[in-house]
Amino acid sequence: xxxxxxxxxxxxxxxxxxxxxxxxxxxxxxxxxxxxxxxxxxxxxxxxxxxxxxxxxxxxxxxxxxxxxxxxxxxxxxxxxxxxxxxxxxxxxxxxxxxxxxxxxxxxxxxxxxxxxxxxxxxxxxxxxxxxxxxxxxxxxxxxxxxxxxxxxxxxxxxxxxxxxxxxxxxxxxxxxxxxxxxxxxxxxxxxxxxxxxxxxxxxxxxxxxxxxxxxxxxxxxxxxxxxxxxxxxxxxxxxxxxxxxxxxxxxxxxxxxxxxxxxxxxxxxxxxxxxxxxxxxxxxxxxxxxxxxxxxxxxxxxxxxxxxxxxxxxxxxxxxxxxxxxxxxxxxxxxxxxxxxxxxxxxxxxxxxxxxxxxxxxxxxxxxxxxxxxxxxxxxxxxxxxxxxxxxxxxxxxxxxxxxxxxxxxxxxxxxxxxxxxx
Amino acid sequence: xxxxxxxxxxxxxxxxxxxxxxxxxxxxxxxxxxxxxxxxxxxxxxxxxxxxxxxxxxxxxxxxxxxxxxxxxxxxxxxxxxxxxxxxxxxxxxxxxx
Numbered sequence: 001x002x003x004x005x006x007x008x009x010x011x012x013x014x015x016x017x018x019x020x021x022x023x024x025x026x027x028x029x030x031x032x033x034x035x036x037x038x039x040x041x042x043x044x045x046x047x048x049x050x051x052x053x054x055x056x057x058x059x060x061x062x063x064x065x066x067x068x069x070x071x072x073x074x075x076x077x078x079x080x081x082x083x084x085x086x087x088x089x090x091x092x093x094x095x096x097x098x099x100x101x102x103x104x105x106x107x108x109x110x111x112x113x114x115x116x117x118x119x120x121x122x123x124x125x126x127x128x129x130x131x132x133x134x135x136x137x138x139x140x141x142x143x144x145x146x147x148x149x150x151x152x153x154x155x156x157x158x159x160x161x162x163x164x165x166x167x168x169x170x171x172x173x174x175x176x177x178x179x180x181x182x183x184x185x186x187x188x189x190x191x192x193x194x195x196x197x198x199x200x201x202x203x204x205x206x207x208x209x210x211x212x213x214x215x216x217x218x219x220x221x222x223x224x225x226x227x228x229x230x231x232x233x234x235x236x237x238x239x240x241x242x243x244x245x246x247x248x249x250x251x252x253x254x255x256x257x258x259x260x261x262x263x264x265x266x267x268x269x270x271x272x273x274x275x276x277x278x279x280x281x282x283x284x285x286x287x288x289x290x291x292x293x294x295x296x297x298x299x300x301x302x303x304x305x306x307x308x309x310x311x312x313x314x315x316x317x318x319x320x321x322x323x324x325x326x327x328x329x330x331x332x333x334x335x336x337x338x339x340x341x342x343x344x345x346x347x348x349x350x351x352x353x354x355x356x357x358x359x360x361x362x363x364x365x366x367x368x369x370x371x372x373x374x375x376x377x378x379x380x381x382x383x384x385x386x387x388x389x390x391x392x393x394x395x396x397x398x399x400x401x402x403x404x405x406x407x408x409x410x411x412x413x414x415x416x417x418x419x420x421x422x423x424x
Numbered sequence: 425x426x427x428x429x430x431x432x433x434x435x436x437x438x439x440x441x442x443x444x445x446x447x448x449x450x451x452x453x454x455x456x457x458x459x460x461x462x463x464x465x466x467x468x469x470x471x472x473x474x475x476x477x478x479x480x481x482x483x484x485x486x487x488x489x490x491x492x493x494x495x496x497x498x499x500x501x502x503x504x505x506x507x508x509x510x511x512x513x514x515x516x517x518x519x520x521x522x
Contacts, residue, residue: 015463018449025445027452027461072445074454074461100443102456124441124456 016253022260022307025071026297030275031265033061033089034081035370038110041133041144043172043206043213046266046278048081049372055267058088060288064265065092067293068101075102079275081267081370084111090119097125106131106170108148109155117158120167129168129196130156135183139176143213156191168235170196173223174213181226185234196235197227199242202334202344203276204366210335220347221246242327242343245320256329259284259306263297266368271296273306276330278368313340320348327351336363430504432486432496435515437477442511446470453511460509469502476512 036051037044056064068076076096083089084107096103104127112128120126130152134140137149159167169188171177177184181197188195202210215223224243227236227250238252258274265271269287272278284303285296297303310316315326327343335344336358342350438444441457450464451473464470471489472482479485486499506512 018463023447023452027454072443074443074445074452075456102443102454104459127459 016255019253019255019257019261020307020309022303024298025294026073026263027257027261028075028077029068029073029263029265030077030079031064032079032081032267032275033083033092034086034267036085037080037082037108038085039082039108039145039148040372041148041205042209043133043143043174043200043204044371045201045204045206045276046079046081047204047366047369047371050370051081052268052370056269056287058091060269061088061092062095064269064287064293065096065099065101067287068096069099071294071297073101075104078103078105080106082108082110084116090116093126097123103127104129104168107155108144109152112155112158114158114161117155117162117164120159121162121164127167128159128164129170130159130193131170131172132184132187133172133174134177135180135187139180142176143174156193159193160191165192167191167193168196169193170198172200173197173215174200175215175219176213178215178219178223181223185230194235195233196237197223197240198237199239199328199331201276201328201330202363203330204278204369205371207334207363207366214345217347217349217352220345224250224347242324242331242345243347244323245318245347249323254323255325258282258329259300259303263303265293271300273302274330276328277333279333279364279366281333281364282330314338315340315342315350318342318348318350334363334366336361430482430500430507432483432500432503433481435476435480436482436485436503436507436512437515438473439510439513444470444474453506455509455511458510460511462506462509462511464502469499472499472503473506473512477515 032046034051034055035046035048037048040049083105086092093103093105102125106129109130120128131144132140132149132152133143134149140149140152141147156169169184169191171184185195200206200210200214220243223240224246227234227240227243228248232251236250236252238254240250241254244250244254258277263271263273263284264275264278265287266278271284271287271293273282273284282302284300287293287296289296291299310326313321313326315321324343324346327346329339331344332339332341335355337344337351337354342354344351344355439455439457441455443454443456445452447463450466451470453462453464454460464473468489468491472485472491475485475489476482479488482503483496486496491499503512
């Protein structure tokens with residue numbers, strides 16, 4: 001990048017345009033600290049369950065934080081797995097905030113007792129997101145496992161009692177819970193929490209259940225209208241930018257930030273373009289490589305490529321391209337759609353047509369899988385699903401592992417209207 | 425929602441919970457309290473914002489950073505936006521660093 005002129009008249013355009021070409025350092029990134037998890041959510045993005053013996057040590061994690069501090073990364077979205085089961089979890093949180101790297105972490109609440117809540121309430125630099133995917137025990141536990149609803153609400157109670165206002169209640173929107181959207185809002189309000197709704201991705205184990213869980217077309221419209229009506233009261237991590245093609249743009253950054261302004265660091269130090277893309281095609285490098293994270297971010301050919309302006313998308317001729325920009329890269333990839341075509345949930349209907357034309361056997365399978373080995377059998381990562389074969393899951397049945405990183409790395413990110421105001 | 429007026433003659437400062445990161449185009453700002461991101465579109469406005477706490481008024485900070493009189497209204501609008509998102513706040517006599 002070249003230095004912008006100091007003359008206001010030559011100031012760059014919108015924030016989105018600047019971000020499309022990438023930044024020298026991420027704004028924030030998702031960092032999954034462990035693949036270990038006490039749950040087994042059917043839609044876990046990272047196929048978590050068992051700890052990986054190669055996971056970064058405490059000292060290696062601190063070295064990563066040192067790098068992030070040097071690069072002036074504003075904050076990290078810590079997830080997993082269930083990050084709080086790492087014995088050094090609080091040590092790392094304290095280390096990050098002491099080094100000017102803010103922390104937001106996602107948890108299912110299992111370790112969030114009264115003492116932890118009091119500690120969190122005392123810090124401006126740590127935010128917490130409790131994951132809940134049903135406003136009722138029945139709907140939630142069908143996806144996240146027995147007991148998970150009660151665990152989440154108990155943790156929320158501790159946060160409320162500690163006076164932590166505005167923590168996040170984070171919900172992955174599904175066919176089953178979209179009818180409960182007002183109930184989620186009521187729960188969030190009653191705990192002084194802020195509701196955060198995010199998009200279900202066909203990533204990790206989510207690929208197995210996406211056909212059964214992803215919102216129906218009419219529900220997408222319902223969700224869009226609800227989001228428009230509730231505006232900035234509700235966070236989305238900007239994950240619904242594909243819905244902007246229904247009409248006016250939703251609040252936030254309507255742009256895929258993968259490799260441009262965000263990325264993922266996984267528990268073994270692998271750096272991927274985004275948390276929804278744990279696949280070798282989106283692997284940029286490892287923080288243990290010479291040069292560390294900084295070098296991966298700045299020089300990986302994959303990230304450099306992602307920062308090029310999109311010039312050949314089949315979607316560019318669509319009237320709604322400026323709204324949705326072709327949608328989510330990971331959603332396309334894991335449903336077997338071409339990267340230069342529409343999102344599988346394209347609200348103009350192009351996604352359904354593309355899915356009908358694509359062979360489900362062509363959908364890539366994630367290779368990284370740390371799912372618990374116990375529990376009902378499931379198709380392993382080494383056995384590709386064949387076309388037409390039903391997915392090996394049914395809602396309501398106990399399934400192996402889950403995790404909590406269903407986080408857009410732009411969690412809480414709100415683009416400021418400054419770009420519209422001053423011409424500076 | 426952005427107020428159109430901004431009092432250039434009062435004392436301002438960057439909120440202590442705001443982190444500023446210089447960028448080739450200006451700077452990114454992140455507020456740890458509101459968890460909002462904002463950005464400054466050029467180096468001059470960055471210089472103004474950085475020096476707010478060193479001057480008795482925003483007007484002085486602007487002039488010291490080389491903002492021409494004629495452009496003061498545009499800078500006032502930019503500062504108003506930052507004030508509305510709490511990135512900058514009015515300084516009181518109790519604040520340190522004046």
